[in-house]
Amino acid sequence: MTLPSPMRIREMVRKEFRQLFRDPRTRAVIFVAPVIQLLMFGYAVNTDIRETATFLIDHDRTLESRKLVDAFRATGYFEVVGRSERPLDLVRALDHGDALVGIEIPKGFARDLAAGGTSIQLILDGAESNSATVAQGYAQRIVQRFALERARQRGALPSGGIELRTRAWYNPNLESRVYNVPAVVGVIIMLMCLLLTSLAVVREREFGTLDQLVVSPLTHQELMLSKTLPVAVVGVIDLTAIALIAVFWFDIPIRGFPPTLFLAALLYILSGLAVGLLISTISRTQQEAFMSMFLFLQPAIILSGFFYPIESMPSVFRWVTLLNPVRHFLEIIRAVFLKGEGLATLWPQYVALAIIAVAVLRLAVARFPKSIAA
């Protein structure tokens, strides 16, 4: 086997870059789309709830009941959008989606509270399960605090009472953006690597230029290298650009050592290139390449822990996620960004990424020549 010729690779890479940058649409895909996607995800993917539409039924209408309602409103999480005496109105508001939360304070609330104990009813729109769960958590804390406050005022802190004081480390305000934006960076980079690599090869096949390359002195290794190198460069540039936007625009703290992230990015990009190359070996046309790409990317994102925690997946899927480069990279990027962790704790993820990258690359390299010689 002859060694790849750096000169031929240089000529190929030069041609690849020329093609990448010539088409304004491709330029936009490479440099504008990632930024737009980041901005979109940064602003739109927000699982925090604020000013949740709340319908109030206060049968008690006392000072105490108003204080409780004020406690709800003061947090900013709940906004009373309607009130009534009749429970039927609450049902209607929830049915029509006018309110997500209903609070019903029973008659005699103040009296029973003074006498020792009482309860209020919280009704949630379970169809919006994410928001409902979050709202429920807030409501519980508000009621708890309200009760403690009352007890303290009367100087009668229940003996043996435990107060739960919660602190969310790394993301004190539990802002979902801080959690999501680093993950979006990972997903965008994977998308770029898959798209550019697979299309770069498949386009040559569609144009018929691949035939000409095959009869040229260019070897398979040289062809693969010259198809992946430009994408790797674009990937690193994109990563740097959107990471800077994440830090300086979205104020995502970067607590770890940036080169740690860079090393992970290289392994991650390598695995993306490998999958892209593999896709190019099974796709004859650009449409097929697109289809294959989404068949990979969709499950890869769902099983990455981006939106749904891996811990709550059935064990089979938890195992499957170990094969998913996106999962490992998201764990690294979140830990480096938010917790300031480094190789000392994250080495298993690095090793996993490296193994995945090498394994897929080997598979792609093995399949590549056969897919070329049609």
Place this chain on the structure above:
Amino acid sequence: MAQPTVVLSDLSRRFRDVEAVDRLTFSVGRGELFGIVGPDGAGKTTTLRMLAGVLRPTGGDARVGGVSVTRDPEGVKRHIAYMSQRFGLYTDLTVRENIDFYADLFRVPADQRARRLERLYQFSGLGPFERRLAGQLSGGMKQKLGLCCALVHEPEIMLLDEPTFGVDPISRRDLWLIVHEMVAAGITVLVATAYLDEAERCDRVAMLHAGQLLALDTPEGFRRRLTGRIQTVRTSAPRQTRDLVAAHPAVQHAVLFGDMLHAILDDPARDWPDVKSRIASAGITILEEAAGEPSLEDVFIHLVTSAPAHA
């Protein structure tokens, strides 16, 4: 024949249960313009792809420029240029960028570039379009650019797969001028074509049918193979005329080319009047008639139809 530079010996390629190329054996001399003709599916493209070292034979071997395509397919590539039926151009690169890219890939020395480029522009006429994107060229110009790209590394042997496919008549003539230039420059050219009028331009022609070599000869030699003479006739009822003429004992063959009937007769001067009277007595009007030289097309049809059925 000059010293052979392309030698096929029992070259075969099987696709599943189809013998696309079946034990082809022939040689092409250095500097020869060699045609491979046959209808679609005859195995022309498969043969050229094997000679280019792109497709592995399933049987036999071929030596191209002295290099075996089975033992050293990569080594073959130094000697040849291969232009596939649809030559792949980078439509998003300019004419000049396309040529430069292939020159770079084949590492054409810098001091020879200018001279070669000038020559290529000279006989392709692409000079004025140097900065145009290849995607915006006409079909004929695209093929010319393909030829330029293939020629930029000055190959010894040029494999052309239907270079004039889908090209207008003017560009077709231009392309053939380029091919003749190449031959004059000492390049051995193997050209596959489905057009038999193009095969007439070749020094020698191999006729392929269903993967097998039907015959190999010079165009002149092929014509001599026909013992009879050609009589062409156009009538008001072409199909009926064909059946009538074919049934006549003096007619070897009668084949329709469009609405023109080509009949092969041993001695038209003696027998044609009788054939004509039969056409007339069937109530068919003769619109046009001529005595002609047999074309390669006549020979080919004759060979195909008189060849023993393939197993």
